[in-house]
Amino acid sequence: LPPECIVLDVKNVLFAVTQASKMFYPNADIDLPDENLRTSDNLNELYQNVRFGKNVLIGKNVKIGKNSSVASNSIIESNVTIGENSVVGSFVLIRNSLIGSNVHIQDGCKIGIKGFGFIPNKNKNIRAPHIGKVILEDGVEIGANSTIDRGSLADTIIGKNTFLDNQVHIAHN
Numbered sequence: 001l002p003p004e005c006i007v008l009d010v011k012n013v014l015f016a017v018t019q020a021s022k023m024f025y026p027n028a029d030i031d032l033p034d035e036n037l038r039t040s041d042n043l044n045e046l047y048q049n050v051r052f053g054k055n056v057l058i059g060k061n062v063k064i065g066k067n068s069s070v071a072s073n074s075i076i077e078s079n080v081t082i083g084e085n086s087v088v089g090s091f092v093l094i095r096n097s098l099i100g101s102n103v104h105i106q107d108g109c110k111i112g113i114k115g116f117g118f119i120p121n122k123n124k125n126i127r128a129p130h131i132g133k134v135i136l137e138d139g140v141e142i143g144a145n146s147t148i149d150r151g152s153l154a155d156t157i158i159g160k161n162t163f164l165d166n167q168v169h170i171a172h173n
Contacts, residue, residue, distance in 0.1 A: 014128070015119045021129045021153070028129030031114045034077040034095070036060040053090065065101060080112075083138065096150045100138035106166070108145040111136070115149035115172030128152055130172055137161075143168060 001007065010016040022029065037057040044052065049066035056070050059078030064070070068082055071090040076082070080094050083101030088094070092105055096112035105111065117128035132151020136158045142148065143166035150156055152172045158164070 012119070015121070015126065017153070018119050018126060018128045021131060025129050025131045028131045029114070029127040031095070034059045034075075036078055037075065071107070077112075089144070096132075097134040097136065099136045100140065100160075102139050103136050104141040105136075106142060106144040106146070109142050110147045111142070112150045113147060115152060117152050117172060132156060132172070134158070140164075146170075 036059050039057060043056065043058055047064050050064045051069040053070065053072030053074070055073045057075045059076060059080070061079045062076050063081045065082060065084030065086065067084055068086040070076065070088040073090050074088055074092040075094070076088070077095035080097050080099070082088070082099045083103065085101055086099060086103040088105045089107035089109065091107055092109045092111070093113070094105070094111045112134045114130045117130060119126040119128055130150050130152045132153060132155045134148050134150050134156045136142070137160040139161040140158050141163045143164050145166055146164055146168040148156060148158065148170040149172040156170060156172055158170070164170070
């Protein structure tokens with residue numbers, strides 16, 4: 001080791017990383033509801049050249065590219081980006097995600113949900129924060145009722161032109 005390095009000696013690396021992550025991201029181990037959602041009543045004023053179904057909710061700072069559509073009963077939470085010519089089906093929830101152009105997300109998908117991450121401990125399991133995002137690159141298609149978890153420390157990335165079948169689960173990272 002170079003002499004300028006500081007050595008951190010811990011018994012359980014995953015537990016130590018989890019504790020440090022919680023200091024910087026105290027709420028990342030819980031998927032809190034987005035309280036800044038707008039209803040589909042006024043979305044056409046904000047997003048020209050985007051089609052919306054009924055009962056769509058959109059959070060703050062959401063960017064949706066032209067010629068895209070979001071079908072009925074879907075929720076796009078704050079700070080999500082969706083590229084041009086993309087299709088979001090009905091009953092879809094998207095959070096913590098960057099979505100490219102020409103992406104198709106079929107009905108019932110959950111994108112950017114916190115993964116099943118925890119550190120086993122003798123007395124009590126400790127939830128690990130998930131601070132990454134989901135990145136769906138251009139040309140991706142996600143089949144109906146699929147789930148893609150956001151990354152724990154890094155992003156979960158679905159590469160360009162990848163097609164996933166129905167009911168697929170991609171775990172975090």
